[in-house]
Amino acid sequence: MKKSKILLNGIRDGVPIGLGYFAVSFSLGIIAKKGGLTALEGFISSFFTRASAGEYGVYSLIAAGGSYLEVVIMCLITNARYLLMSTALTQKFSPKTSLLKRLAVGCMVTDEIFGISIAYEGYLEPVYTYGAALISTPLWALGTALGIIAGSILPVRAVSALSVALYGMFLAIIIPPSKKDKAVMCAVIASFALSLLCSVAPYVSTLSSGTRTIILTIVISAAAALICPRTDSEVNND
Amino acid sequence: MTNHYTFLYILISIAVTNLIRVLPLTLIRGEIKNKFVRSFLYYVPYVTLAVMTFPAILDATQIPMAGAIALVLGIIAAYFGLGLFPVSVICCLVVLICEFIML
Numbered sequence: 520m521k522k523s524k525i526l527l528n529g530i531r532d533g534v535p536i537g538l539g540y541f542a543v544s545f546s547l548g549i550i551a552k553k554g555g556l557t558a559l560e561g562f563i564s565s566f567f568t569r570a571s572a573g574e575y576g577v578y579s580l581i582a583a584g585g586s587y588l589e590v591v592i593m594c595l596i597t598n599a600r601y602l603l604m605s606t607a608l609t610q611k612f613s614p615k616t617s618l619l620k621r622l623a624v625g626c627m628v629t630d631e632i633f634g635i636s637i638a639y640e641g642y643l644e645p646v647y648t649y650g651a652a653l654i655s656t657p658l659w660a661l662g663t664a665l666g667i668i669a670g671s672i673l674p675v676r677a678v679s680a681l682s683v684a685l686y687g688m689f690l691a692i693i694i695p696p697s698k699k700d701k702a703v704m705c706a707v708i709a710s711f712a713l714s715l716l717c718s719v720a721p722y723v724s725t726l727s728s729g730t731r732t733i734i735l736t737i738v739i740s741a742a743a744a745l746i747c748p749r750t751d752s753e754v755n756n757d
Numbered sequence: 758m759t760n761h762y763t764f765l766y767i768l769i770s771i772a773v774t775n776l777i778r779v780l781p782l783t784l785i786r787g788e789i790k791n792k793f794v795r796s797f798l799y800y801v802p803y804v805t806l807a808v809m810t811f812p813a814i815l816d817a818t819q820i821p822m823a824g825a826i827a828l829v830l831g832i833i834a835a836y837f838g839l840g841l842f843p844v845s846v847i848c849c850l851v852v853l854i855c856e857f858i859m860l
Contacts, residue, residue, distance in 0.1 A: 535845035555763060567771040577770045581763060590766055594773035600805060601774070606781040607798045610789060618783070625779040630809060635841065637802040675819065676860075680853040682817040683824060687831045687841075687848030689806040694835035696803060706800050710807035718812050728813070736805040743804070744796035 522646050529650020535688050536631045536651060537658035542681030544659045547574055548666015554581035558664040566660035569629045572728065573597040574663075600733045604633040613642035620645040627652040631685060634692045702747035710739055823855035 544565055551561045556578065568574055576593040585593075605625050612621055624636065624645050632655070636648045697704035717723045717731050726734075789795055811828065818824040827848040834844045 532841050535842045538849075539845070556767075560763060560767060564767040564770065568774045570770075570774050573770065573774055577766065581766050587765065587769055590769050591773055594770050595777065598774050598777050601778045602781060603801055603805070605778050606785065607801045609781055609785040610795070610798055614787075618786070621782045621786075622779050625782040626775050628778045630806070634802060634806050676853065676856060679817070679819045679823070679856060680849045683814060683827050683831075683848045683852050684845040686810045686814040686817065686824075687827070687845035689810045690828070690831040690848075691835045691839065691841045691844035693803045693806050693810075694832055695838065698836060703800070703803050706804050707807045710804045711811040714808040715812045728809075732805060732808050735808045736801060739804045739808070740797050740800040743800040744793050747796070748792055749796040749799050 520644075522644075525644045526646045526650040526653075529647040529652075530654050531650075532635050532647075533632075533651030533654035535684050536635070537655040538681060539631070539684035539688065540655050540659040541662040542678050543571055543685070544662030545666040546678070547571065547578070548663040548668075550575060550582075551578045551663060552667045554578040556581070556667060558667045561667045562660045562664040565663035566656060569627075569656060569659055570594075570598050570601075571630075576727070596730060597727065600630075600736060601628050601633075603733070603736060604628050604630075604637075607637060608633065608643070611637060611639070611643040616642075616645065624648045627656075629655075631655070631688060634689060638692045638696075702743060705747075706739060706743040709742075710735065713739060818852050819856055820859055822859065823852045826855055827851040 547565070548561055551564070551574075554577075556564065564577075565574065573594050576597045577590055580589055580593055605628055608624065608628070609621075612624075624643070627648055628636075632648060632651055635651055636643055639647055693703075693707050697707050713735055714731070717735060718728075723731065789798070814828050815821040815824040818827070830851050831844050831848045834847050839847070
């Protein structure tokens, strides 16, 4: 496939991501405002971090007058899942992909960009990820800036509807492989069940959702890898 | 506000967040041979997205029921092979309609 076509595919798949981002980052902007960020600061911060939970944590810290060290720790914990995602992505590149392109894709990793990049058929073409980031990143940054400026002008109904766009996209990524591979289906069902359990269980439910996500991801993926290890032939078919 | 500079906070968060993202890509260049690690990494994306979707989708909407219906219809749409964008649009419309009826 031509590079320009792949780029367009990336942009197309980046649209729902961008729409969902816009709604989420708008509400993030309202929190950023409490931290005293200007619209420009919010735009720059969101453009270069693209970390919903991480940004939420940082803006809350700024609002509370937290220390720089606290910001570092907050970023490490809330974004630790990106470490797992980037590690998974290392296996998704063609051996020919240059380090520079790998790093560029790495910097673009968000939950959603990772999701569609890992679902890419065969080796990941970096331009696909660039395309998705090209459309979604400005919307994420713009949403934050507008949230800071305009507070709550977007009708609640619209925010409510837009906020599920992200989840719809997640479903479109996890359901088709579940159909093909029973082990994935079991892992997905276990993830739903345990995630629900951990959101209501004592102690664990007080952890931030970012922390719960990383703990559950490690535990369930490790269990799945032990119970249903992938044979080499299966792995090569990815 | 204290005497901390907002921009310094932002620079720190940009540096740390992106460092986490690129670190594995700098350290791991080749193919991982270990069967457990390969299997583990195979499951990571599905598990992490599933964990983030549910029950969070119930809290994203004004009424949890709207999120629940969007979840079910989204799963059905994805099961029948619809892509990222159509499934997302279906979920959004379902919430819009449900909340229009129920609120």
